[in-house]
Amino acid sequence: MNVIRLVITVLLALLAIFLGYRLYKTIQEPILFEKNKVVRDEANIAKLKDLRSLELAYKSRFGRFAGGIDTLKSFAKSGKLPILKRIGDPNDSTKVSRVDTLWVTVIDSLFKGNVAWVDTLGRVPYTGGEKYDVRSGIINKNDVLIPAFEISAPYTTVYKGLIQKYYTDKVGKDMRVGSMLDGTTTGNWEN
Numbered sequence: 001m002n003v004i005r006l007v008i009t010v011l012l013a014l015l016a017i018f019l020g021y022r023l024y025k026t027i028q029e030p031i032l033f034e035k036n037k038v039v040r041d042e043a044n045i046a047k048l049k050d051l052r053s054l055e056l057a058y059k060s061r062f063g064r065f066a067g068g069i070d071t072l073k074s075f076a077k078s079g080k081l082p083i084l085k086r087i088g089d090p091n092d093s094t095k096v097s098r099v100d101t102l103w104v105t106v107i108d109s110l111f112k113g114n115v116a117w118v119d120t121l122g123r124v125p126y127t128g129g130e131k132y133d134v135r136s137g138i139i140n141k142n143d144v145l146i147p148a149f150e151i152s153a154p155y156t157t158v159y160k161g162l163i164q165k166y167y168t169d170k171v172g173k174d175m176r177v178g179s180m181l182d183g184t185t186t187g188n189w190e191n
């Protein structure tokens with residue numbers, strides 16, 4: 001009789017431990033997902049903001065947006081931007097006597113000389129090398145032709161390796177900056 005009671009007690013203890021572990025995993029799973037989601041969102045937003053800054057600098061220099069990551073990275077590493085310096089008349093503070101153009105490198109101006117960061121710009125963080133989709137061109141908005149760009153990655157790529165049931169509302173959608181439909185340069189996280 002004692003042996004049966006001991007076996008039942010051990011089985012119930014093992015069952016309690018198993019159920020406790022399952023309860024712990026059930027509670028921890030969404031918490032861990034949310035932490036990972038925040039880290040990935042922040043990393044992607046930082047890259048997309050830098051890519052937007054680079055696209056805007058490229059447009060200010062060439063009048064159009066770049067159509068690919070390689071073009072943007074090359075521009076970031078070797079491109080230069082003009083800065084106008086207005087020099088006033090020393091005898092009259094209300095007059096500008098001349099305007100000088102100074103040239104600054106893009107990498108120093110936008111990225112503080114960080115070549116390693118520029119080299120990673122095209123890759124979606126935490127995905128093992130997946131790349132952003134980059135598009136640019138001319139769109140017709142209110143009967144006006146304007147240059148536009150869009151840089152995006154599907155949320156299934158952004159959250160690669162995370163449990164999909166926690167982001168099913170984002171499946172089929174992209175995290176992006178810019179728009180080939182309406183010509184804006186905002187990111188869809190800024191809405």
